[in-house]
Amino acid sequence: MAFESLQPKLLLLAAALLALFTMAAYTVYFERRISAWIQNRIGPNRVGPFGLLQPLADVLKLLFKEDIAPAAADRLLHRLAPMISVTAAVATIGVLPFAHNLILADVNIGILYILAITSLNVYGITLSGWASNSKYALLGGLRSSAQLISYEIAMGLAVLSVVVQSESLMTSQIVEAQAEIWNVLRNPLGFLIFLITAFAETNRLPFDLPEAEQELVAGYHTEYSSMKFGMFYVAEYMNVVLSSAVITTLFFGGYLVPFGHLFMSDLPAWARTGLEVLSFFGKTGFFVFVFIWVRWTIPRFKYNQLMRLGWVYLFPLAVLNLVLVALARMLF
Amino acid sequence: MDTLTRTRRRLEALIEESHLEIWREHNRALLRRLESKHSSVEFIGDALSTEMVLNIGPQHPATHGVLRVVARLDGEIIRSCVIDIGYLHRGIEKVAEYKTFQEFMPYTDRMDYLSPYSNNVALCLAVEKLAQIEVPERAQYIRTIACELARLLAHLLWLGSMVMDAGAVSMFLWTFREREKIYDIFDLIAGARLTVSHCRIGGVASDLTPEAIEAIRAFIRNFPRELRAWEKLLNKNRIWLERNEGIGVVSAERALELGLTGPNLRASGVPYDVRTFEPYLVYDRVEFEVPVRTEGDNLARYYVRMEEMRQSVRIIEQCLQQLPPGPIRNENAKLSYPDKQEVYYSMEGLIHDFMYTHWGVCPPKGAEVYAAIEAPKGELGFYIQSDGTGFPWRLKIRSPSFCNIQALESILEGAMVSDVVVLIGGLDPVMGEADK
């Protein structure tokens, strides 16, 4: 394959990466502003207008901090773990459709690819927990591996119900199949299950047991500092953004503009694409807000409650939902 | 190899492993105690037994100060644990022997620093009982109001930090906003926000200003609404309920054996409250209920304290209504500080002030007294022996946190790591008071 044919894809990749990193950084900013708003505070407002340059200052600070590793840490894995986390988060954007025909790789098994790549995230956390040679980090790492594996099954089943409805594993076709009606309306239970498992997979409250700062100090990244910590931090927020994007794609019609069929066909191509991209990021932004909102309201689960929720409630519900969706598909 | 040798070897290995450089002997003793709890533990070479010893504190985000818990974990479950306290020990009881009773008061501010006013009152009541000093009615009402405000102050911190320990951080800031208002009220009452030292032996330092009364009124008007909002958020929250229900259960008998007092005891079903048991100040003139629950678990402690806050508001309301006019300190200048007007403008006043500061109030020789109040954490008692001088010969403090913390070891065993923080939060110890 010639380089020229890759060029538009590379440009898109660069744009998508830039968008993702910016969104992750500003999710941090908005998380702080929104939490401040929930808690009757002001939040960061000193760096730049409305504190908008705060993420930049934070990253600079992290870059200039001393990089400390515990003396008895496993140097190689200690360094590798945050990279795995970030890589697993970034790689997901490959198959997300931002607009009609605006997708990095419209592969046949898009949604499976997302599941496979996000499941790699567990390595970043487990390895960081083990490699730090710290008991708190280890407990965090072990918690996380149990949690991620448990919730992956319910998540997979929820995704499967969507696949049954759209008869394709391709993300673009899953979106197109929602042209008439969004999946959230056809498959509300599946959406609920997916939303809960998405919270669990991103380690956000109420599922933030791996880092539970009141119990485990900082969980798996207790022994991390400087940009290595920064990478975990970025990975967490990227996962939030990407989970929101996947929720949007699977259940909320992805890039489809609501009531778009009424006026979209009259618009020029660039305007259509622009509107679709806006619609995609708008929906994603809403779910990012939901993630933040929940985090600052609810207490955290206990380990046994978490396991019970995952296995006793979510798993059978997901199976039931899959059967229901399949039946509905057969009958109608 | 017999069990004892094996245990000892394991212990030595443990100590070597943990890289304990500081206070080697202390830590060794602590681990030995952990090993010897209940029974000696035999380690069979089970490859899948994932026991480890986890050190929680004294620097840990959720140990409420400098409490240290050394726990032996099997997975996430705590098999045995020991509590290590004393990291905030300042020898307050010994310090008291070198201070006049009035001079000692600022030290009591720093015991339970969440409710300094209660500590002041407890000391004053003990000394007044010892030296038989009458306290004017108005001063008693002011003390009652301030004590109940202090109870709100302490319970608000408990609520915020306990919910935060369970993971909901926002609650902490909401309760702190209310605490801020109480601090402002204390500023108006005493001129200080945290370390008030507003009590004087025989009365209080200054009268309530109209502004202060208005601020208190405004606060208790608003506060029940906030309380209801929080209860709305928590009382039906499944995560919150399940995290607290059935954990850290202390039966009534066990609670009495351990010497628990305050909300922790009342959550176990023992309706003991010094305010109704042996009424002091004006608690016999106001109507209030003592909330009691029988479950004895962490959730019961939560409900009891929430209800106590509501009752505190009731007490303050009634006190404000009944607040009589009159002097705020005992008029006898040998027993209590004279008014500042007198000190500045009359020779006798100045002399009395000087004498009182220098020698203080002198109880009869050989007198001894124990006086207790219902502090937010439980029964706070001062036991004083006098040798006839202005200095206590011996002053012993029965601090509720010190006794309540004894329950921690027994309720932590069998709990999970996640429970540690909510259980500590539920018992609500303040290390400044436990370590004295």
Added chain:
Amino acid sequence: MDYYRIAFYLFGALTVLAAVVVVWSRNLIHAGMGLLLTLFGVAGLYALAAADFLAVVQILVYVGGIVILLLFGIMLTQRIAGRAPRTGVVNRTVGALIATGLFVLFVMVIFSARFAELPWIAQGRMIDRESAPPVGSTVERLGQLLVGPYLLLFEVAALVLTVALIGAAYLARRSRQEGARPRRMIS
């Protein structure tokens, strides 16, 4: 050299080098990570061979599997903190014999198979990648094969896995009941 070839050699090198780490590393966790990379490399090779479904499933299945392996690595080594989990060298003679035997067997199989003469490989060589029509999704065909001609095998595999699951649950349950007795405590 085209990009496919570069990618092929990259994934091949990754697979082999990571496999070497699995064999040579005495640190259990490092070996586990090596295994992950090996399977990752193989998944890459699958993807290059247009077996996209297989590639992704490879990652999806083995990622979870290796995490469990790593956890056992962590838990089987008694000291959690302070020392790297290392494996000892045991059964040198038997191990060497088995390894040599397997090696000889594999080499014989590979050379006797004559891959180059197999009809579908020979056909594949003829296809020019640039002009060939894109390969469609393998998912549908795989699915039809699994519930069609290979249904019996599929169900047998499912049964075996179910039995294994029940067995594992039974074992875990029994050991927990034993743990509930004061086995390790003596007065």
